[in-house]
Amino acid sequence: MQDNLYIVIVGCGRLGSDLANRLSREGHLVVVIDHDESAFGNLSHEFSGFRVEGDATQLAVLNKAKLKKSDLVFAVTHEDNMNLMVAQVAHKIFNVPRVLARVFDPRRTQAYKHLGIETVCPTTVAAELFLKTVANYEASKKGNKS
Amino acid sequence: MKVLIVGGGNTLYFVCRNFIAKGYRITVINRNHDECVKLARNLNITVIHGDGSESRILQEAGANGADVLLAITPNDQDNLVICQLAALQFGVPRTVALANDPDNAEVFKKLGVSAFSTTQIIGNxxxxxxxxxxxxxxxxxxxxxxxxxxxxxxxxxxxxxxxxxxxxxxxxxxxxxxxxxxxxxxxxxxxxxxxxxxxxxxxxxxxxxxxxxxxxxxxx
Structure with a gap:
């Protein structure tokens, strides 16, 4: 495959390992970073990427994962501040072209929009899905009546 | 001068004592309940129990009127985000972060946050x-x-x-x-x-x- 990407995923929990397994299966070169070695147990047998054990707030660890060469970085640990720091370092110091951070606290996501950091907030995403269900239901009710 | 400090431990305690002697008004944010109680008992300061990187807690601690914020927790990611939120959301004019990993002193500066590393200072x-x-x-x-x-x-x-x-x-x-x-x-x-x-x-x-x-x- 000629268009496979170099992707670094920080955090090997449920989301991180799922992303890593799928992207690796699709043929991308994936590196997963986690400070807890046992988290790598979440990776499937098919995962053919690399594992880096360490604290991603340390430059030394990010260097080991060769962030400079990466096309994409996903910061998906369970800690908002960790994700926000890793995303900024990847974006502004390693000049990674595309960086995305998971941030649970919606107020923090707003603040970081100003700094040019792209975030995904699971709370907001879930809330929107629920509200959409309400809207759809309302629409269908109206449709039935008319 | 109104100083907001996020963190704990001996460093925080002695920094507070030093600042009180200089007549600064100090508010401390700390995550550990027992430490909060101790600080409030032993020092003439306002203590807020909570996560300093939450807007709500920063607001409660009076970040709006603070002249300086010092983030000296043992986690670099928290120190960085606390300083950035204080500046972005509350307009705190001066924020300073402790870089536990000396490499991060330079990283924080590149991300627009003043930083210092005690390891570097003591080492030098x-x-x-x-x-x-x-x-x-x-x-x-x-x-x-x-x-x-x-x-x-x-x-x-x-x-x-x-x-x-x-x-x-x-x-x-x-x-x-x-x-x-x-x-x-x-x-x-x-x-x-x-x-x-x-x-x-x-x-x-x-x-x-x-x-x-x-x-x-x-x-x-």
């Missing part, structure tokens, strides 16, 4: 202090960017008895004061440096070692 101090027994005092000022050093001129120094203008110091270094028999002298080129003089030097951490070598003839 020990290196410089241990290097020469004639150094009687060394004070870093300007966040460690400038050193003020006091050394006692010994007769085996190559500069002993020389005129100040004969001594070739590197750029950005200055013999600021000479104290001779308890008399401070602001030296000019025609002043001689004599054994027994106490010399107060202004140097930068970069040229500190070179300056000392010129004056004392000794290697670091």
């Amino acid at each position: 101090l020990i290196e410089q202090k241990a290097s020469l027994e004639q150094i009687t005092n060394l004070i870093p000022v300007g966040e460690g960017r400038v050193n003020i050093t006091e050394i006692v001129l010994s007769s085996d120094f190559p500069i002993a008895g020389k005129f100040l203008k004969e001594i070739e110091l590197p750029d950005n270094a200055l013999v600021a004061v000479v104290i001779r028999r308890n008399q401070p002298i602001i030296p000019r080129g025609h002043n001689r440096l004599m054994p027994g003089d106490r010399i107060v030097l202004i140097t930068l951490p970069e040229n500190h070692g070179t300056v000392l070598k010129v004056l004392t003839g000794q290697n670091e």
Whole structure:
């Protein structure tokens, strides 16, 4: 495959390992970073990427994962501040072209929009899905009546 | 001055005591309930229990009116985000983050947050202090960017008895004061440096070692 990407995923929990397994299966070169070695147990047998054990707030660890060469970085640990720091370092110091951070606290996501950091907030995403269900239901009710 | 400090431990305790003595108004944010109770009991400060990177907690601690925020938790990611949120959401004019990993001092500066590393400061101090027994005092000022050093001129120094203008110091270094028999002298080129003089030097951490070598003839 000629268009496979170099992707670094920080955090090997449920989301991180799922992303890593799928992207690796699709043929991308994936590196997963986690400070807890046992988290790598979440990776499937098919995962053919690399594992880096360490604290991603340390430059030394990010260097080991060769962030400079990466096309994409996903910061998906369970800690908002960790994700926000890793995303900024990847974006502004390693000049990674595309960086995305998971941030649970919606107020923090707003603040970081100003700094040019792209975030995904699971709370907001879930809330929107629920509200959409309400809207759809309302629409269908109206449709039935008319 | 209204100072907001996020963190805990001995450093926080003694920093608070120091600031109280200077008459600053201090609010501390700490995540540990027991430590909060202890701090509130022992110091005349406002203590807020909670996560300093939550807007709600920062607001409760009065971030809106704070002049300075200091983030000195043991987690670099928290210190960075706390400083950024305080500046972005509450307009705190000065924020300073502790970089536990010395590499992060430079990282934080690149991300627009003032930072310091105690490891770096202490490391430099020990290196410089241990290097020469004639150094009687060394004070870093300007966040460690400038050193003020006091050394006692010994007769085996190559500069002993020389005129100040004969001594070739590197750029950005200055013999600021000479104290001779308890008399401070602001030296000019025609002043001689004599054994027994106490010399107060202004140097930068970069040229500190070179300056000392010129004056004392000794290697670091």
